[in-house]
Amino acid sequence: MNVLRQLQGFFWEKRSYLFLSILCLAIATGLGLVYPYLLQVLIDDAIKQQNFGIVPQLALTVLGVVILKASMQFLHGFFGGRLGNFLAYKLRNACYEKLQFLSFRYYDTARTGDLMSRLTGDLEAIRMFIGFGFAQLLNMLLMVTFGAIMMLTISWQLTLVTLVAMPFLVVAALKFESKIHPAFQEMRLALSSLTTAVQENITGVRTVKSFAREPHEVEKFSGRNERYKSNQIFASGIWARYFPLMELFANISVVILLVVGGTMVINESITLGQLVAFFSLIWYIIGPLWGIGFHINNYTQSKASGERVLELLNQPIDVKDRENAVDLVPSEVKGHVVFDGVTFAYGNKMAAVKDINIDAPPGTVIGLLGGTGSGKSTIIQLLMHAYNVNQGTIKLDGVNINDIKVRSLRSQIATVFQETFLFSSSIKNNIAYGMKDVSMDEIIRVAKLAKAHDFIMEMKDGYDTIVGERGMGLSGGQKQRIAIARALLKDPKILILDDATSAVDMETEHEIQAGFQEVMRGRTTFIIAHRISSLRHADEILVLDEGKIVQRGKHNDLIAVPGPYQDVYKIQYADLIARQSQEGLGKAQGQVQV
Numbered sequence: 309m310n311v312l313r314q315l316q317g318f319f320w321e322k323r324s325y326l327f328l329s330i331l332c333l334a335i336a337t338g339l340g341l342v343y344p345y346l347l348q349v350l351i352d353d354a355i356k357q358q359n360f361g362i363v364p365q366l367a368l369t370v371l372g373v374v375i376l377k378a379s380m381q382f383l384h385g386f387f388g389g390r391l392g393n394f395l396a397y398k399l400r401n402a403c404y405e406k407l408q409f410l411s412f413r414y415y416d417t418a419r420t421g422d423l424m425s426r427l428t429g430d431l432e433a434i435r436m437f438i439g440f441g442f443a444q445l446l447n448m449l450l451m452v453t454f455g456a457i458m459m460l461t462i463s464w465q466l467t468l469v470t471l472v473a474m475p476f477l478v479v480a481a482l483k484f485e486s487k488i489h490p491a492f493q494e495m496r497l498a499l500s501s502l503t504t505a506v507q508e509n510i511t512g513v514r515t516v517k518s519f520a521r522e523p524h525e526v527e528k529f530s531g532r533n534e535r536y537k538s539n540q541i542f543a544s545g546i547w548a549r550y551f552p553l554m555e556l557f558a559n560i561s562v563v564i565l566l567v568v569g570g571t572m573v574i575n576e577s578i579t580l581g582q583l584v585a586f587f588s589l590i591w592y593i594i595g596p597l598w599g600i601g602f603h604i605n606n607y608t609q610s611k612a613s614g615e616r617v618l619e620l621l622n623q624p625i626d627v628k629d630r631e632n633a634v635d636l637v638p639s640e641v642k643g644h645v646v647f648d649g650v651t652f653a654y655g656n657k658m659a660a661v662k663d664i665n666i667d668a669p670p671g672t673v674i675g676l677l678g679g680t681g682s683g684k685s686t687i688i689q690l691l692m693h694a695y696n697v698n699q700g701t702i703k704l705d706g707v708n709i710n711d712i713k714v715r716s717l718r719s720q721i722a723t724v725f726q727e728t729f730l731f732s733s734s735i736k737n738n739i740a741y742g743m744k745d746v747s748m749d750e751i752i753r754v755a756k757l758a759k760a761h762d763f764i765m766e767m768k769d770g771y772d773t774i775v776g777e778r779g780m781g782l783s784g785g786q787k788q789r790i791a792i793a794r795a796l797l798k799d800p801k802i803l804i805l806d807d808a809t810s811a812v813d814m815e816t817e818h819e820i821q822a823g824f825q826e827v828m829r830g831r832t833t834f835i836i837a838h839r840i841s842s843l844r845h846a847d848e849i850l851v852l853d854e855g856k857i858v859q860r861g862k863h864n865d866l867i868a869v870p871g872p873y874q875d876v877y878k879i880q881y882a883d884l885i886a887r888q889s890q891e892g893l894g895k896a897q898g899q900v901q902v
């Protein structure tokens with residue numbers, strides 16, 4: 309019920325729909341009980357008494373009841389539907405909004421498929437339960453109670469006798485539900501693994517084909533398909549066993565009723581009309597009892613769905629604005645970045661970066677070099693305040709970034725990631741992502757700077773070309789150039805190039821960097837690169853190893869001293885060094901210019 313109470317906040321403003329939906333259903337149920345009574349009147353007062361004059365009146369009453377009942381059922385559906393959809397709409401928006409603000413830490417462990425199913429399947433289950441299931445559960449109780457009361461008013465002896473088989477029916481219905489529920493869950497899991505196989509296969513089609521794994525993929529799918537099929541057969545087996553059983557118990561009640569009730573009619577302790585009314589009432593009760601397991605199950609499933617959705621909504625956000633956090637005034641931001649003794653670990657893993665000290669005055673270029681997992685990206689993530697540091701401080705223009713509003717801080721930073729994400733929209737919109745009122749001239753200017761203009765113009769629709777999901781249809785280098793244009797358009801005070809030119813060829817890298825020289829002017833730039841050629845102009849290069857800065861300095865100084873930088877340099881420039889020494893240029897290795 310706690311779940312319901314928490315969900316209440318999302319539909320309470322439309323609670324009138326809930327009450328009206330329940331009320332209409334209760335009236336429809338109540339009207340249903342009028343039929344048996346009318347039957348009784350027809351038999352006892354009209355047919356037996358040969359009083360056919362009341363038949364038209366009875367027929368009109370039946371017609372009126374039918375119309376009223378249908379209207380009530382329509383209104384129940386109408387209000388329930390409105391309520392459910394309103395709730396689902398609010399929850400969907402709330403979940404999506406939450407997903408936008410959840411911190412990186414959450415996404416480190418979250419699974420896309422799981423989040424998608426919370427926003428779709430779970431939300432649908434909640435919508436159905438709050439919209440209809442809840443009213444129907446209440447209605448079931450009402451039907452059984454009203455029906456039993458009416459039966460008792462006709463004959464308590466007959467009620468007791470015919471209800472003998474009911475507990476068996478209830479037990480069978482509950483048992484059926486307890487069997488079919490896990491079978492359905494198994495089926496859902498099997499279906500989800502089936503769809504995952506399809507999804508992964510389509511997404512990873514290049515990998516599958518390049519490894520010639522098509523037969524393996526077919527086999528994998530067929531195995532999962534087999535599992536789904538067996539689950540379905542198993543579920544239909546349960547269905548086939550329990551439904552006849554439940555019908556048997558229901559019919560036993562009817563048989564008892566006919567024997568005992570028939571005798572009572574012969575003995576004249578009840579009238580024939582009462583027996584017929586009783587007969588239809590029995591079915592009135594059997595229906596809901598039959599579905600008792602379904603309703604209980606529906607409730608537990610929706611409760612579980614509610615818990616999953618609420619768990620997402622109640623997720624704490626570890627990086628959020630402090631109470632007194634300030635907004636940066638863009639025109640006043642200079643871009644002076646200082647890391648002072650920063651140490652950080654992801655969760656309870658070993659520290660990813662240790663005691664990092666950086667002083668990057670406005671407009672300087674800081675290069676980060678280091679092997680895989682040495683902590684380069686972590687430094688950048690911390691600068692963006694994606695995580696809270698464990699020790700030390702990061703300052704922008706002398707203000708601790710923890711005291712700056714996250715959005716305001718990030719609005720001053722533009723990042724070009726190693727992997728570019730493009731939205732399925734036009735190239736123009738992708739470049740202008742996150743920016744308002746950008747002119748076409750501006751977009752073209754930055755595209756030219758990023759050396760993207762020419763290939764964009766070669767496309768059929770130029771800047772209006774729609775790039776597919778994840779930028780399909782563009783090469784890695786082209787995607788990256790669009791990302792560079794996007795970053796340039798933001799006109800940030802801090803520019804981060806996270807291996808930004810890794811996907812372009814040497815020549816293009818050179819061209820882009822020439823463009824960068826201009827755009828980096830006046831901006832504090834952090835460049836993560838594996839190629840020394842990308843870093844040689846940096847004001848300071850930091851060489852990282854296992855989260856620590858092991859060397860720092862300018863390119864020319866670093867190549868002059870033995871150390872990791874010189875090692876990388878020798879590997880990357882082996883050809884040039886060999887050529888130069890062959891040509892007898894006589895320069896010492898450490899002084900070779902690149």
Ligand SMILES: Nc1ncnc2c1ncn2[C@@H]1O[C@H](COP(=O)(O)OP(=O)(O)OP(=O)(O)O)[C@@H](O)[C@H]1O
Pocket residue numbers: 416654657660678679680681682683684685686687
């Ligand atoms: N989201 C994360 N959750 C947990 N651990 C992480 C996460 N991201 C990075 N790490 C760990 O932190 C350490 C530093 O990783 P980081 O990504 O900063 O390295 P990097 O130098 O950028 O590597 P690369 O050049 O391969 O991108 C590694 O040991 C890595 O396993």
